[in-house]
Structures are given as C-alpha cells and as structure tokens.
Amino acid sequence: MSTASYFVPALLWQVELEIKRSKFLTFAANASNREDAEALIRSLREQHPQASHVCWAYIAGEPNTTVRSMSDDGEPSGTAGMPMLKILQHSGFGDIVVAVVRYFGGTKLGTGGLQRAYSEAVSAVLKDLPTTLKVSRSALTLVFDYEYDGSVGRLISRYDVADMQAKYDQQVTVTLAIADTEIQAFHDEVIDVCSGKIIVQMDSGVVE
Known part of the structure; x- marks a missing residue:
C-alpha cells in the first residue's frame, strides 16, 4: 500500500x-x-x-x-x-x-x-x-471538449497538482500529477463538472 x-x-x-x-x-x-x-x-x-x-x-x-x-x-x-x-x-x-x-x-x-x-x-x-x-502522486490524463476548459481549470486549481500540461487539438488534453490522497475526490468532481463527457486515464505508476 x-x-x-x-x-x-x-x-x-x-x-x-x-x-x-x-x-x-x-x-x-x-x-x-x-x-x-x-x-x-x-x-x-x-x-x-x-x-x-x-x-x-x-x-x-x-x-x-x-x-x-x-x-x-x-x-x-x-x-x-x-x-x-x-x-x-x-x-x-x-x-x-x-x-x-x-x-x-x-x-x-x-x-x-x-x-x-x-x-x-x-x-x-x-x-x-x-x-x-515527498507527496506520492499518480499521473492523470484528461480529455474533454473546449466548453469545459474553464470549469476543469478552476477545479484543478483547488487540488494538490504538479507537472500540469495542456494540449489543444480537436479536444483539450490535460496531463497532471495529483496527490494520491485526492485522486478519488478529483475524479468524481471532474466527471460531474463535465457532465460525464470526459475521458480520465490514470497511470498506475507513482510520479515524483
């Protein structure tokens, strides 16, 4: 654990x-x-x-x-x-x-x-x-439509996040490293603010 x-x-x-x-x-x-x-x-x-x-x-x-x-x-x-x-x-x-x-x-x-x-x-x-x-972190990748960019950005600002990068193509792709203690709460909130229209991928490795 x-x-x-x-x-x-x-x-x-x-x-x-x-x-x-x-x-x-x-x-x-x-x-x-x-x-x-x-x-x-x-x-x-x-x-x-x-x-x-x-x-x-x-x-x-x-x-x-x-x-x-x-x-x-x-x-x-x-x-x-x-x-x-x-x-x-x-x-x-x-x-x-x-x-x-x-x-x-x-x-x-x-x-x-x-x-x-x-x-x-x-x-x-x-x-x-x-x-x-040292905070144990896990890498997350978020993929969502442009209309949710502001809401997701405000949400991210409330969490213990590091190494965030955003890429703007047909959709917005955000990669970040979030404290392990906050993963579940963040996951639930980001799904909610995007009305379920978001892909959340988690890397099982720990990001330093």
Missing part, C-alpha cells in the same frame, strides 16, 4: 562522532532507488580508501518499501548494518541511504559497543537532517 507522504533528505548531510578514539563519519542522502544508494556508498569508499570500514543501510523508496538493504562491511555480523537499518525503519524517513565511515582508533568496542556506536551515529545524522516532504 502506498504511503501518501513522507519526509526525505533534502541534501547530503554529515556528522562526525569520536568513540574511544575511533572516528565515525556518518553520511545521509536521498536515495529513491538502489542505484542512488549504491552510488553514494561507492563514492565514500573512493574518498576514504584508508577507512577501516564503510558500513551502510538504505530504504530506497517509501518507508514501507521492501527495497532496503544493509552491510556490516567486515565488522562482526549484526553489529553495524542491522542496527543502522533499524534506526531508519523507526525514523519514518523514505528515499534515504546512510553510511558510516569508521577509522579504527586502536580500542576494540566489543559487540554491544559497536551496535551502540553505529546506532548512535545514525541517530546523530538524522537529528538535524534537512528534509523535504
């Missing part, structure tokens, strides 16, 4: 923690798909070739998507990636990747210490992360 709206990172964000002389550089960024998430991870590996570990987790899509993954990157199993992913899962964020670049400081933290350190690192980067609200 689609999430109507959720917060996503507005930009690449970084914080740094030092725990028992180990440095934890934590990054958070927008990732609406696996490719975006993995691109950041590769970039950080290239920028920090001397790092002991580059551990990561991501939710690439809305908060309840199954497109998610994580990695301990050589840390003891379950001490980095999973704690990081759990923080993300409870954060309510979507379209997000976090990566922690660790420079070992000479003191072993132990299993529990590592879990706490990586959880703390992700919590810290999320605390003041600049965000933007």
